[in-house]
Each structure stands twice: as structure tokens, then as C-alpha cells.
Amino acid sequence: MWWILKGHLEAKGNQLYIGGFSAAALAKQYGTPLFVYNGNRILDNFNRIKDAFAAAGAAPRIHFAMKACPHLEVLRLLQREGALIDAVSPNEVRIALRAGFSKEKILFTGTSISSSELSEIAEPGVAINIDSFSQMRRLHALGFRGKCSIRWNPGMGAGGHSHTITAGKFIKFGVPEQKVEQAFEEAKNLGLNVVGLHQHIGSGWTGKDVDVFLETVGKTIAVAKKAEEILGGKLQFVDFGGGPGIRYRKDQAEFPLQRYAKGIVEKMRASGLKAEIAIEPGRYIVGDSAMLLCEINTVEEKNIPIIGVNAGFNDLIRPAFYGSYHEMVVCENVNGLRTGDFMVAGDLCESGDVLNENRETLRELPVPEEGNTLAILNAGAYGFSMASNYNSRCLPACVMVLNGKTRLIRERQSLEDILRNEK
Numbered sequence: 001m002w003w004i005l006k007g008h009l010e011a012k013g014n015q016l017y018i019g020g021f022s023a024a025a026l027a028k029q030y031g032t033p034l035f036v037y038n039g040n041r042i043l044d045n046f047n048r049i050k051d052a053f054a055a056a057g058a059a060p061r062i063h064f065a066m067k068a069c070p071h072l073e074v075l076r077l078l079q080r081e082g083a084l085i086d087a088v089s090p091n092e093v094r095i096a097l098r099a100g101f102s103k104e105k106i107l108f109t110g111t112s113i114s115s116s117e118l119s120e121i122a123e124p125g126v127a128i129n130i131d132s133f134s135q136m137r138r139l140h141a142l143g144f145r146g147k148c149s150i151r152w153n154p155g156m157g158a159g160g161h162s163h164t165i166t167a168g169k170f171i172k173f174g175v176p177e178q179k180v181e182q183a184f185e186e187a188k189n190l191g192l193n194v195v196g197l198h199q200h201i202g203s204g205w206t207g208k209d210v211d212v213f214l215e216t217v218g219k220t221i222a223v224a225k226k227a228e229e230i231l232g233g234k235l236q237f238v239d240f241g242g243g244p245g246i247r248y249r250k251d252q253a254e255f256p257l258q259r260y261a262k263g264i265v266e267k268m269r270a271s272g273l274k275a276e277i278a279i280e281p282g283r284y285i286v287g288d289s290a291m292l293l294c295e296i297n298t299v300e301e302k303n304i305p306i307i308g309v310n311a312g313f314n315d316l317i318r319p320a321f322y323g324s325y326h327e328m329v330v331c332e333n334v335n336g337l338r339t340g341d342f343m344v345a346g347d348l349c350e351s352g353d354v355l356n357e358n359r360e361t362l363r364e365l366p367v368p369e370e371g372n373t374l375a376i377l378n379a380g381a382y383g384f385s386m387a388s389n390y391n392s393r394c395l396p397a398c399v400m401v402l403n404g405k406t407r408l409i410r411e412r413q414s415l416e417d418i419l420r421n422e423k
């Protein structure tokens with residue numbers, strides 16, 4: 001079992017454990033569907049990034065991309081560890097402030113943001129990463145005096161799925177290559193306080209994407225130098241965005257963090273730029289920290305063998321939306337031989353609601369018993385944060401395991417919560 005990791009995910013007496021707790025027992029105690037996060041794994045992942053940069057001789061600003069997992073308790077944990085925040089909506093800014101991040105630690109990166117939202121963000125005084133000329137002009141018209149940076153599109157991207165590639169031609173984000181100098185010139189003429197340059201080329205990279213990424217780092221550094229010339233002053237930071245992936249399947253290698261960190265640091269050093277390095281990892285920090293637990297309620301031969309569970313793409317949309325693979329484990333029979341091939345079917349009224357990577361690739365699992373608990377691993381990033389109320393189902397409860405204790409960090413939604421805004 002390639003995913004076993006001492007202290008995080010373990011098999012003891014044929015049962016699955018997370019952070020020292022039986023997954024099946026947590027499912028019984030808190031009910032299902034349930035996200036279980038291991039806070040210690042989140043901290044380890046964060047510190048591994050820090051260490052990789054320290055080994056290369058740098059201490060970057062690490063902005064946690066909270067869109068990956070915006071629970072207050074996760075944010076507080078990372079805030080205490082020294083993280084900063086990448087926020088993409090006014091509510092994310094507010095949530096980060098409530099979690100204890102000071103406004104100086106938050107960078108807002110928004111796309112197609114309305115002027116009323118811009119003024120909401122400008123009010124607490126967080127730095128704003130400008131996505132377009134329109135946004136720049138509207139910020140100026142609002143009298144924005146805070147710090148800002150410019151997001152550019154370096155013309156090439158990388159990611160685990162076409163939806164998660166965020167640079168290149170048919171991409172809505174950032175100022176395009178041929179207009180980036182003009183953007184700095186205009187920002188200067190408008191009197192905006194531009195202190196940074198930003199890129200984010202995509203999400204969910206594997207090792208081979210690092211080469212493309214490092215090429216864009218070189219291009220961004222060249223733009224940063226040009227920007228300093230135009231502005232007639234030094235940039236405070238160059239932000240290289242997020243993207244480092246995690247190991248979702250057995251045949252995938254660990255992300256080459258050292259090569260990534262060393263590549264950025266060496267290129268920055270060689271450039272002579274004095275700006276701080278900033279990065280915005282989301283998935284790498286939280287992705288493998290959590291599992292989604294659900295109850296196996298149906299084991300039946302239809303046209304194909306089916307395992308029916310009480311979770312669906314309302315809880316974890318990645319398989320249905322991106323064709324993503326998530327490892328699955330029958331919590332009460334971890335070591336069982338995988339003698340069955342199943343469609344793992346969710347409880348939504350949609351044929352596409354399967355938790356396999358696609359409907360026609362059945363999943364080898366030990367034949368479970370109805371009433372067993374299924375763990376869907378690597379569900380910490382873009383899991384709960386993309387969950388919905390589709391089919392009027394309630395958002396799941398969330399638990400955190402930390403230092404040998406478990407704690408409910410988010411209550412299961414109720415019908416009353418769903419109906420609250422209905423008239």
C-alpha cells in the first residue's frame with residue numbers, strides 16, 4: 001500500500017488509521033460523509049516547503065492558497081506556523097482576517113472582479129494583485145492607495161487538467177505578454193503603488209511540469225527587471241504562484257520540491273533582483289492531509305458490480321469534474337485482496353456521479369460488506385472547498401486530528417441551513 005505513511009495513514013489490525021485514530025471509529029462518532037484532516041500532516045507539508053527553500057538559501061513568503069481548503073481551523077494552524085494568504089474573493093479575505101491573519105499577510109488575486117467588490121477589498125487595506133487593465137483603472141478610480149502587484153500571463157502553462165492550466169492563449173487570467181510593459185507604464189502614470197509582479201501558470205503539476213514552470217520563472221524575472229526600470233524603483237516581491245502537485249496514484253512520483261525551490265532561488269539570485277520570492281501553494285499543503293469517509297450502503301451486481309456510498313460529487317467533485325483519480329480504502333479491510341472490480345457510485349441523481357476517475361474504469365477493491373466505511377484519500381485540496389448543496393444535500397461535517405486529539409472543525413449542515421435564505 002503505497003500511501004501508508006507512519007504517523008499519518010496506517011493499517012493496524014486490518015483497520016485504516018489517520019493520525020493515530022481509527023477511520024471507521026471516527027465515521028461512527030461523527031457520522032458520514034465526513035472529511036477528516038490530519039493537522040500534523042498539514043504542518044509537515046508546509047514545513048517541507050520551507051525547508052526546501054532554506055536548503056537553497058531562501059526564505060520565501062509562503063501564501064497558502066486558501067481556495068484549496070478554507071476552514072478557519074486550517075487557516076489558524078497555518079497562521080501560527082508563519083504562512084501568509086492568497087485570497088481570491090472578498091469573503092476569503094474576510095475569513096483570513098477572522099482566522100487571525102493581519103492585512104499585511106494577505107494578497108488578493110481576483111479575476112473579473114466588480115468595482116463594488118474591489119472597494120470591499122480595498123477597505124481592509126490588503127494588497128491587490130491586478131488582473132487586467134480594466135481592474136487597474138477601476139482601482140485608480142476608487143482612489144486605491146494600498147500596495148498592488150500585476151499578474152501577467154507568461155504565455156505557457158501547466159496543470160493536471162485543462163481546467164487547471166492558468167496561463168497560455170485561451171486563458172482569462174492576467175495581462176498578456178505583449179501588454180505587460182504597457183501595464184507597468186500605465187500603473188506608474190496612474191500613481192498606483194506597484195510593489196510586485198505575479199504569475200500563476202496552473203495547478204496540480206507533476207515533476208515533468210517543473211521544467212515548463214522554470215522556463216516561466218526565467219520569463220517572469222526578465223519582466224520584473226523591466227518593471228523596475230519602468231517604475232524607477234525596486235519591486236518588493238516576485239510571486240510565482242502555486243501549482244506543486246501531490247501523489248494521487250501509485251505510479252506517480254513525489255513532487256520534486258528541491259528541484260522546484262532550487263530552480264527559483266538560483267534564477268532569482270543570478271538575476272540580481274533583490275525582491276523577495278513569494279509562492280502560493282494550496283494543494284501541496286493540504287491535499288494529502290485529508291480523507292473523505294462515507295458509508296458503503298449498497299453492494300450489488302447491476303450490469304456491472306456497484307458499490308453505492310452516501311457521498312457524491314456534491315462532496316468531492318474532482319473525479320466527475322476533472323476525471324481525477326482518488327485512492328480508495330475499505331476501512332475495515334485494509335489488507336484485503338482487491339478481488340472485485342466496482343463502480344463506486346455516489347448518492348446523487350446523475351449518471352456522472354461516480355467516484356472512480358471515470359464511469360468505465362472500474363476500481364479494484366476487496367469485496368466490502370454493506371455498512372463498511374470507504375475512505376477516499378487525498379481529499380484535502382479542492383474537496384470540501386468545492387462541495388455544493390446539489391440534490392439539496394447538506395455539506396458534510398469536518399474533523400481535525402491534531403497531536404493525538406480529534407475535534408469537530410465544521411458541523412454538518414442542516415436542512416435549516418439550506419433553507420435559511422429561501423422565501
Ligand SMILES: Cc1ncc(COP(=O)(O)O)c(C=O)c1O
Nearest residue numbers: 065203204242243280281282283
Ligand atoms: C492565483 C492562484 N494562486 C495559487 C493557486 C494554488 O494552486 P495549487 O493549489 O495548485 O498550489 C491557485 C489555484 O489555482 C491560484 O489560482
